[in-house]
Amino acid sequence: MVCGGFPFDAARRKVVITDLEHNAVALPFIEAARAGRIELAICPTDEGRLDLDRLASLLDDRTALLAITHASNVMGGVVPVAEAAKLARRKGIKVFVDDAQYLGTHREDVSTLGADFVAFSAHKLGGPFGVGVLWGHETELNRLGTWKLGGGTVKSVSWDLKSAPEPVYLDAPGRFEAGVQNFGGAIGLSEALKVREALPAGPLRAHVGGLVRRLAEGLAKLDAVRVLGRVEDLAQGSLVTFAAAHEDFSPVDFNLFLNHELPGRFIAIRVGEHCAHLQHRRLGVDATARASLGAYNTAAEVDLFVDAARAYAQEACGG
Numbered sequence: 001m002v003c004g005g006f007p008f009d010a011a012r013r014k015v016v017i018t019d020l021e022h023n024a025v026a027l028p029f030i031e032a033a034r035a036g037r038i039e040l041a042i043c044p045t046d047e048g049r050l051d052l053d054r055l056a057s058l059l060d061d062r063t064a065l066l067a068i069t070h071a072s073n074v075m076g077g078v079v080p081v082a083e084a085a086k087l088a089r090r091k092g093i094k095v096f097v098d099d100a101q102y103l104g105t106h107r108e109d110v111s112t113l114g115a116d117f118v119a120f121s122a123h124k125l126g127g128p129f130g131v132g133v134l135w136g137h138e139t140e141l142n143r144l145g146t147w148k149l150g151g152g153t154v155k156s157v158s159w160d161l162k163s164a165p166e167p168v169y170l171d172a173p174g175r176f177e178a179g180v181q182n183f184g185g186a187i188g189l190s191e192a193l194k195v196r197e198a199l200p201a202g203p204l205r206a207h208v209g210g211l212v213r214r215l216a217e218g219l220a221k222l223d224a225v226r227v228l229g230r231v232e233d234l235a236q237g238s239l240v241t242f243a244a245a246h247e248d249f250s251p252v253d254f255n256l257f258l259n260h261e262l263p264g265r266f267i268a269i270r271v272g273e274h275c276a277h278l279q280h281r282r283l284g285v286d287a288t289a290r291a292s293l294g295a296y297n298t299a300a301e302v303d304l305f306v307d308a309a310r311a312y313a314q315e316a317c318g319g
């Protein structure tokens with residue numbers, strides 16, 4: 001919605017993203033660049049760390065928008081988006097923040113974040129699929145062009161195309177909500193938010209951060225895998241991703257092992273490129289394995305996971 005509707009002009013048509021972006025953010029801008037609508041710059045990161053000086057060097061007078069994730073769904077940790085937004089705003093650049101991964105175990109105060117737009121998805125908060133939120137300053141939302149057209153988006157449409165060629169669209173959010181809405185999804189999201197709000201923020205972070213640290217440290221002891229990122233960064237987030245460090249360690253087979261080979265247990269992880277192809281090209285690997293942690297997980301489960309990884313590594317790689 002933001003990429004398609006943003007009012008780029010000839011003087012300011014550059015967009016800066018990072019190599020941590022999920023395809024939900026990266027692809028619309030990559031396609032807009034391929035179509036010649038924008039100029040795109042991708043800021044490289046190092047082990048998931050964003051170098052603010054490097055970012056600043058890309059934010060120039062031609063830049064219209066910075067689109068940046070608050071937490072990578074591959075590298076974990078937390079990206080310093082408030083600092084990045086400060087750099088952008090100094091140059092009159094609008095800021096879009098992807099909070100999809102961040103909001104699972106963090107709270108957000110948009111009044112201090114410095115973003116013009118913030119988006120997140122219900123399914124990353126335990127809510128239903130296919131529904132999410134785009135928050136924005138009212139004036140910025142109303143500067144966006146329409147996204148999908150249909151019923152419930154327009155104030156007036158003229159029969160006479162010559163005298164009034166342009167339909168007049170509703171103010172946000174109506175102009176973005178074509179057709180009958182996913183009301184069930186919205187109610188499900190609202191319920192997921194209530195559950196989330198009942199969890200005290202500080203203890204939730206301490207619990208998840210502790211589990212992440214335990215998991216990263218446990219996996220780091222196994223020769224067959226390489227944990228991505230540094231433990232102190234990972235502990236700020238809610239996930240640990242690892243790549244094979246031995247040619248016979250297959251993330252895909254490991255996933256099957258977790259699903260079928262643990263007596264009385266089924267552990268769900270995600271393997272593959274996690275819709276983050278830019279970061280996987282940067283890492284130079286086709287597939288990684290990611291374990292995500294939440295309020296409901298325990299230290300005993302983390303230990304069980306590390307034991308399972310050790311058992312699989314022994315079986316697959318021998319010793």
Ligand SMILES: Cc1ncc(COP(=O)(O)O)c(C=O)c1O
Pocket residue numbers: 022024025069071072073098100101121122124132
């Ligand atoms: C960091 C991040 N951004 C964006 C998304 C995409 O959300 P959606 O598929 O709802 O567009 C996800 C995951 O689903 C994500 O992890």
